[in-house]
Structure formats: C-alpha cells, structure tokens
Amino acid sequence: MPPNAPTPLLTTPGVLAANLGEPLHRVEYVLRTRKHIRPAARAGRLRLYARAALAQVRHELNAMDARRARGRGGEA
Numbered sequence: 001m002p003p004n005a006p007t008p009l010l011t012t013p014g015v016l017a018a019n020l021g022e023p024l025h026r027v028e029y030v031l032r033t034r035k036h037i038r039p040a041a042r043a044g045r046l047r048l049y050a051r052a053a054l055a056q057v058r059h060e061l062n063a064m065d066a067r068r069a070r071g072r073g074g075e076a
Contacts, residue, residue, distance in 0.1 A: 010040055010048035016057055030060045 011019075017027040031037055031047070037056045039047035 008040065009051060011051070011054075012046060012048060016049060016054055019054060020058055020061065022061060026061060027057055030057050030064075034060055 013027050013031055014024055017024040020027065034056070037049070037053055040050040041048045
C-alpha cells in the first residue's frame with residue numbers, strides 16, 4: 001500500500017447487523033452461506049467487510065424475506 005493511500009474503512013458483522021437493524025444471527029447466516037460476500041480483511045479470527053458488503057447483505061436479507069412471504073401465499 002502506498003504511503004499516502006487512505007486507510008480502508010472496514011466493519012465487523014456486528015456493525016453490519018446494527019446498521020441494518022437485523023439480528024446478528026441473520027447477518028452471520030448470510031455471510032456464511034453467500035460465497036460472493038467475502039471478507040476484505042481478517043484481524044486474527046475477526047472477519048472485516050468493506051462498505052459494499054452492507055448493500056449485498058441487505059439485498060440477500062430482502063430476497064430471503066420475499067421468498068418466505070411467497071411461500072406463505074404472499075402475506076407479508
């Protein structure tokens with residue numbers, strides 16, 4: 001990384017969950033099962049995600065909710 005490069009802003013799964021207003025276990029499930037959402041870095045065992053992951057996780061959660069609603073006959 002060049003000396004004047006900006007420090008990347010990375011976030012934890014817990015912060016992603018808080019920003020989305022979702023329970024942590026739902027966000028962790030999405031991160032664990034969607035292989036296209038990858039950590040940008042690791043700090044020991046901690047996975048750190050780029051800002052783009054927030055939109056990807058939101059999209060996957062919305063898709064899960066839509067599939068569940070269709071399975072119940074369209075009731076939300």
